[in-house]
Amino acid sequence: MNRELLAGHRPGAFPGTFSVEEVYVSEIQAMPSKSSEVRGNATPAPAVTRAAAVLDVLAESASGRLTLSDLARELGIPKSSTSNLLQALEDAELITRLGSDYALGVKLVELGAAYLSRRDEVREFYRFCEEAPVLKGETVRIAMLDGENVIYLARYEGHPAVRLTSNIGDKMPVSLSAVGKALIARLHDHDLEQLFPDDAELPTLTPKSLRTGRELRAEVTGIRSQGYAFEDEESTLGVVSLGVAVPTHGSHGPSLGVSVTALKATFSDGQREAMVQELVGLSKMLGNPMG
Structure with missing residues (x-):
C-alpha cells in the first residue's frame, strides 16, 4: 500500500x-485559468500578488519551466520587475533555476504536504x-x-x-x-x-x-x-x-x-x-x- x-x-x-x-x-492540455491581463493588474499588495502569479504561470506551463522573458510576457510586467520577483522566490525555494529556465521549487511540495498532513x-x-x-x-x-x-x-x-x-x-x-x-x-x-x-x-x-x-x-x-x-x-x-x-x-x-x-x-x-x-x-x- x-x-x-x-x-x-x-x-x-x-x-x-x-x-x-x-x-x-x-x-x-488544460485551459489556462487566468489571463495575462488579470495577472498584471494592480492590487493593494502587488508584490505578493505578482509572486503568486509567477507560481500560477509556472504551474500552468506545459513543460513546467519558463524563461525570464516568457514569464515577463505572461505577467505583462517589465523584465526588471520580473527578475526581482524571481530572485525573491528563488531565495525562498519556492522556485528553482534550471539553466536559463525557472520551475516550481521543492518548498511548495513541503508546504503542500504540511497542509494535507494537518x-x-x-x-x-x-x-x-x-x-x-x-x-x-x-x-x-x-x-x-x-x-x-x-x-x-x-x-x-x-x-x-x-x-x-x-x-x-x-x-x-x-x-x-x-x-x-x-x-x-x-x-x-x-x-x-x-x-x-x-x-x-x-x-x-x-x-x-x-x-x-x-x-x-x-x-x-x-x-x-x-x-x-x-x-x-x-x-x-x-x-x-x-x-x-x-x-x-x-x-x-x-x-x-x-x-x-x-x-x-x-x-x-x-x-x-x-x-x-x-x-x-x-x-x-x-x-x-x-x-
Missing part, C-alpha cells in the same frame, strides 16, 4: 488518466481505507470541489488493477470524474444551470465523455436518487469509477467527496454494491468523525 500525500504536479494536463496494465492513456479528513481517510475489506485493495481518492473542477487531496493505493498516473493536488473537470458529479449533484438547480448551461461545451478525454451541460445535468437526478455517481470510461477507456459526496453540516468547510476506480472488464454488480457501501461509510465517517 502506498500512502501518498503530495506528488509532483504535472502542469497543464488533465489528471485522472490511468495506466491499465501496460497501457498508458495520454493526457490533454487535515483531519486526510488522516481519517487513510485509516478507514486501511481497514475497509474492499477499499483496502483498491485505489481510493478524496477530492474537494473547486468551481467546475475537483482537486485531489489524497490517494490511497492498495493492490489495485488500475494504477493512477495523476498527481495529488491536480485538478480534474467535474464532468470527467465520478466524485465531481457526486459533488455538483448537491448544488441547487439554479447554480447548476449557471455553471453548466445546456449549450456549455465540456472537456473530453474519450468518445464516452459527456459533451454538453445538458448531458451533465441530466445525470444529476439519478445521482441524487441513488446516492452515488458513476463514471463509465469517460476519462479513460477500460476504467470506471464510483463517487460519493461527504455529508456537510451547514455552509462551512469545503465540499469533499471520495471515489474508487475499477477495471470495466471485471466490474460486476456485486463489486459495485460492495464499493458503494464502503464509500458511503467512508463519506459518513468523514462528515461526522466523532461518530
Whole structure:
C-alpha cells in the first residue's frame, strides 16, 4: 500500500488518466485559468500578488519551466520587475533555476504536504481505507470541489488493477470524474444551470465523455436518487469509477467527496454494491468523525 500525500504536479494536463496494465492513456492540455491581463493588474499588495502569479504561470506551463522573458510576457510586467520577483522566490525555494529556465521549487511540495498532513479528513481517510475489506485493495481518492473542477487531496493505493498516473493536488473537470458529479449533484438547480448551461461545451478525454451541460445535468437526478455517481470510461477507456459526496453540516468547510476506480472488464454488480457501501461509510465517517 502506498500512502501518498503530495506528488509532483504535472502542469497543464488533465489528471485522472490511468495506466491499465501496460497501457498508458495520454493526457490533454488544460485551459489556462487566468489571463495575462488579470495577472498584471494592480492590487493593494502587488508584490505578493505578482509572486503568486509567477507560481500560477509556472504551474500552468506545459513543460513546467519558463524563461525570464516568457514569464515577463505572461505577467505583462517589465523584465526588471520580473527578475526581482524571481530572485525573491528563488531565495525562498519556492522556485528553482534550471539553466536559463525557472520551475516550481521543492518548498511548495513541503508546504503542500504540511497542509494535507494537518487535515483531519486526510488522516481519517487513510485509516478507514486501511481497514475497509474492499477499499483496502483498491485505489481510493478524496477530492474537494473547486468551481467546475475537483482537486485531489489524497490517494490511497492498495493492490489495485488500475494504477493512477495523476498527481495529488491536480485538478480534474467535474464532468470527467465520478466524485465531481457526486459533488455538483448537491448544488441547487439554479447554480447548476449557471455553471453548466445546456449549450456549455465540456472537456473530453474519450468518445464516452459527456459533451454538453445538458448531458451533465441530466445525470444529476439519478445521482441524487441513488446516492452515488458513476463514471463509465469517460476519462479513460477500460476504467470506471464510483463517487460519493461527504455529508456537510451547514455552509462551512469545503465540499469533499471520495471515489474508487475499477477495471470495466471485471466490474460486476456485486463489486459495485460492495464499493458503494464502503464509500458511503467512508463519506459518513468523514462528515461526522466523532461518530
